Amino acid sequence: MKLRYLIPVACTMLVSGLTQSAPLEIQLPPETAQLKPSNHPGRVIASQKCAICHSVDYINLQPGTMSLKQWTAEVTKMQRAYGAPIDEAEIAQISAFLATTYGTEPAGTVTTASAASAPAGSAKATDAMSLLNANACLGCHAIQNKIVGPAYQDVAKHYKDDAQALSKVSANIRQGGSGRWGAVPMPGYAGLSDEEIHTLAAFILKQ
Structure with a gap:
């Protein structure tokens, strides 16, 4: 076989091998770093x-x-x-x-x-979408699809038959953490008011 025929064959085999390879998955280590202690708001x-x-x-x-x-x-x-x-x-x-x-x-x-x-970190608006946008929640979550964190519909389904769902989701929003839905940590939102936390949790559970 002449060289001009070998090159296309080699390229075809290389591309075929790449397309059949499994997608690369990267697991990030859990977040352990903490801000230095301070009473500053x-x-x-x-x-x-x-x-x-x-x-x-x-x-x-x-x-x-x-x-x-x-x-x-x-x-x-x-x-x-x-x-x-x-x-x-x-x-x-x-x-x-x-x-x-x-x-x-x-x-x-x-x-x-x-x-x-001003209350630290408190959003002005109390409607759910304004709170989601003001706190960048939609950068990691979506209603129907998983992004970094779970889809809100998946969270609602998970807590569907749980009588303590509202209090549990509210606590998760306020405290943050990792391990519930994967290793990537979610920051806590301790600066939000009880009303704002309740609004967000209720919105998520209605999806």
Whole structure:
């Protein structure tokens, strides 16, 4: 067989082998990193919003020489460039927490008016879809299909005959965790009010 015929045959065999290969599955290790302890209200928001997109290790590995201005620029970039679900008040609170806990600002020297007056991480709207969008829930969940986390219809089916379904799903939303539906952790939403948690849980269980 001449060389010009060998090349197409070899290519065909290679493509055939690739198409028959099983898809590669990657198992991520469980999240173990934690934010440093702090009483600053920005810690609550950081724990529930930052962990939606990346590990806490991303914060732990940043240089300890960053000022409030630098942390504010970093958190603002997360919102504007990457679509992090945080508003301007939350940017101020998260930045203040990071600057005093991980950066160069002495603890207790950075405060914001919004941190003193607004409930940490609380969404303004109380309807389910607004809450889902405000807290980036739909980035990991969908109504009918599994994305990162389970589909809401699958959650509703799982708890269909459970008399404690509402309280269990509410607790799962507030506390977060991993292992219920896979190894990828879900951040807790401790900053949401009881009414907001109830609204989300009731919506999920109706799917």
